[in-house]
Amino acid sequence: MNKKFRFIKKVFVVVLLILSIGIQGVTANASDKEYKKLEELTFEEISTAALNFAKDFCELPLEIGEIIPIYNYDYQLIGYSVSYLYDNISYGYIDFDFTNEEFINDFSIQEEALSPLESLSKRVLSFCQEYEVEKILLKGNYLEYTIVLTDINGNKYYYSRENGIISSDGFKEKADELRKLYGDLYSSGTIYYSARAIFTNSYISGSTVLEGPTYMQKFTPSLSALSQGLFETLNNRYACAVAALTEIAAQEGILVTGYSDLDDRIMYTFDALWSYTNTYVDHSNNGYDYGSTYDSDIGPGMLTHCYDMGKYSTVYNTTTSPSYTFYKTAVTDNASSTFSYRIYINELGTTIVAGHTVNVVGYCKASYSGSVSYYLIVANGWDYATTQYINISNVDFINNYGVRFYIS
Numbered sequence: 460m461n462k463k464f465r466f467i468k469k470v471f472v473v474v475l476l477i478l479s480i481g482i483q484g485v486t487a488n489a490s491d492k493e494y495k496k497l498e499e500l501t502f503e504e505i506s507t508a509a510l511n512f513a514k515d516f517c518e519l520p521l522e523i524g525e526i527i528p529i530y531n532y533d534y535q536l537i538g539y540s541v542s543y544l545y546d547n548i549s550y551g552y553i554d555f556d557f558t559n560e561e562f563i564n565d566f567s568i569q570e571e572a573l574s575p576l577e578s579l580s581k582r583v584l585s586f587c588q589e590y591e592v593e594k595i596l597l598k599g600n601y602l603e604y605t606i607v608l609t610d611i612n613g614n615k616y617y618y619s620r621e622n623g624i625i626s627s628d629g630f631k632e633k634a635d636e637l638r639k640l641y642g643d644l645y646s647s648g649t650i651y652y653s654a655r656a657i658f659t660n661s662y663i664s665g666s667t668v669l670e671g672p673t674y675m676q677k678f679t680p681s682l683s684a685l686s687q688g689l690f691e692t693l694n695n696r697y698a699c700a701v702a703a704l705t706e707i708a709a710q711e712g713i714l715v716t717g718y719s720d721l722d723d724r725i726m727y728t729f730d731a732l733w734s735y736t737n738t739y740v741d742h743s744n745n746g747y748d749y750g751s752t753y754d755s756d757i758g759p760g761m762l763t764h765c766y767d768m769g770k771y772s773t774v775y776n777t778t779t780s781p782s783y784t785f786y787k788t789a790v791t792d793n794a795s796s797t798f799s800y801r802i803y804i805n806e807l808g809t810t811i812v813a814g815h816t817v818n819v820v821g822y823c824k825a826s827y828s829g830s831v832s833y834y835l836i837v838a839n840g841w842d843y844a845t846t847q848y849i850n851i852s853n854v855d856f857i858n859n860y861g862v863r864f865y866i867s
Contacts, residue, residue: 502526509541509553515668515825516568519545527576529556529596529604532633540596542574549573551845556598563832563850572845575604582688583608583618586745590616605630623744671823672836672848675790678820682709684838684846685725691747693726698738698750700799700816702840704761705729707795707818711866713768731767736760752816754799754860765866772867781861783833783851787822789863798835798851799860820846 506523513521524542531537538556542549552574553566573581580592583606590608597605597617605619617630625633677683685706690697705728708714714724715731732738736757738750752760758775765773778785781798789796799816821836834848 505539505541505555508555509543512553512563512566513543513551513568516672517550519550521545521550521568524549525574525576525594527574527594527596529554529598531558531598532630534597537598540574540576542577543568545570549577565847565849567845567847569845572847576606579604579606579618579620582620583624585688587624667826669824669826669831670787672821672834673790673823674821674836675795676793677710677795679710680845682706683818683820685709685840687840689722689725690729693722694729695746696733696740696748696750698733698752699814699840700752700757700797701729701732701736701738701750703797703816703818703838704732704736704757704764706838706840707761707797707864708732708764708768710818710820711795711864713765713770713866715768728764732760732764735763751814757797757799757816757860758862758864761862761864765864770866773865775862775864777860777862779861780859783822783824783835785861785863786819786835789819790822792863792865794863794865796861796863798837799862801857801859816840817849823848 505526509523510521521543522545524544527540527542528536529538529540537558538554540552540554542552544550549571551566551568551572553563553568554575555562576592576594576596583590584592587608590610593607593609595607597607603619603621605617605622608616608618608624610616615627616624617627618624622629622633683706685702687697687702690702690705705714705725708728709725714721715727716724718724718727733750736752737760738752738756740748741751742749754777758777762773762775765771786796786798788794796819797816798819799814801814817835817837817840819835819837823834823836825832825834831852832850833852834850836846837849839845839847
């Protein structure tokens with residue numbers, strides 16, 4: 460069995476050089492073996508790292524919004540989620556996860572992009588306003604976050620996209636099973652990190668960005684990145700693969716015709732693609748149906764829709780374990796593409812395979828201290844109508860699947 464995380468089993472060396480970050484820190488060479496616990500990292504140091512990173516992706520004078528601690532299910536501190544502001548407007552986030560060797564788990568730097576805490580809070584409070592949301596994140600797998608809720612009586616509940624709202628007892632059962640499944644990440648003890656890979660001024664000069672960020676020419680934010688909430692509102696159901704294909708139909712200009720309202724065209728395209736991809740309902744929650752789609756149905760389903768829209772010369776190609784180059788070629792060719800992946804997670808005591816499919820709209824390659832990270836720029840298809848950067852080089856996927864469409 461391939462496990463979800465690559466665990467870091469060594470104690471990391473702290474090298475917070477005063478000259479490199481311009482603040483009071485620890486001066487040490489690697490051979491000195493000076494150690495600093497993650498809890499001892501100051502918000503000033505975290506802010507400096509986040510702002511230095513952002514300078515390669517945005518020329519605006521960003522400010523730091525909130526710095527939210529990320530814990531595993533044993534409430535061990537494993538990282539931070541940092542949100543950006545520009546002119547007091549949300550402008551994205553970066554998540555530092557020190558259980559991963561690449562450290563940067565996920566980020567999105569653009570106008571109105573919400574952090575995981577903002578996104579999940581907005582979603583749960585849209586249908587349950589009696590809760591207060593704690594300023595922390597709990598992490599169970601690669602991109603699954605849980606937020607902690609408190610009701611008026613002081614009772615705690617836990618909310619995630621995968622599980623909805625569950626009680627404290629339900630959450631404890633899940634944490635116990637995750638300890639058995641994932642081992643070291645949920646074991647006792649302090650997690651240490653190396654500051655060298657993140658706290659560096661090299662991002663100020665931009666010298667560590669090797670490629671991109673590059674978007675496909677057809678990318679249009681209002682069409683290529685549609686939110687889960689939109690589909691729930693329009694269709695009362697959601698499936699990530701169908702959402703990704705609907706986004707592709709929108710950016711390719713092949714939404715169904717005969718309707719003047721854009722939302723109607725999106726709604727009926729989504730319904731058609733649900734049928735063409737043989738998507739089925741696997742569970743319901745809060746009045747919405749949620750579906751699953753087999754990888755092998757993504758290409759044929761989209762092809763059927765393309766034929767409906769008169770695109771008879773459309774072709775597609777697929778690959779298992781798609782590489783960064785596969786998507787770089789798609790973007791260069793201005794071809795739409797999807798990325799599907801599966802990972803092991805635990806759902807209330809049972810080990811299951813969870814999957815997700817996204818619309819890939821760009822790519823980026825960057826280097827950290829000689830370690831190269833490969834990012835796909837994707838329309839996540841969950842709660843926010845923005846793109847995100849996903850570092851595909853730091854995850855142990857069970858398997859991946861890619862589809863590249865040449866629509867004409």
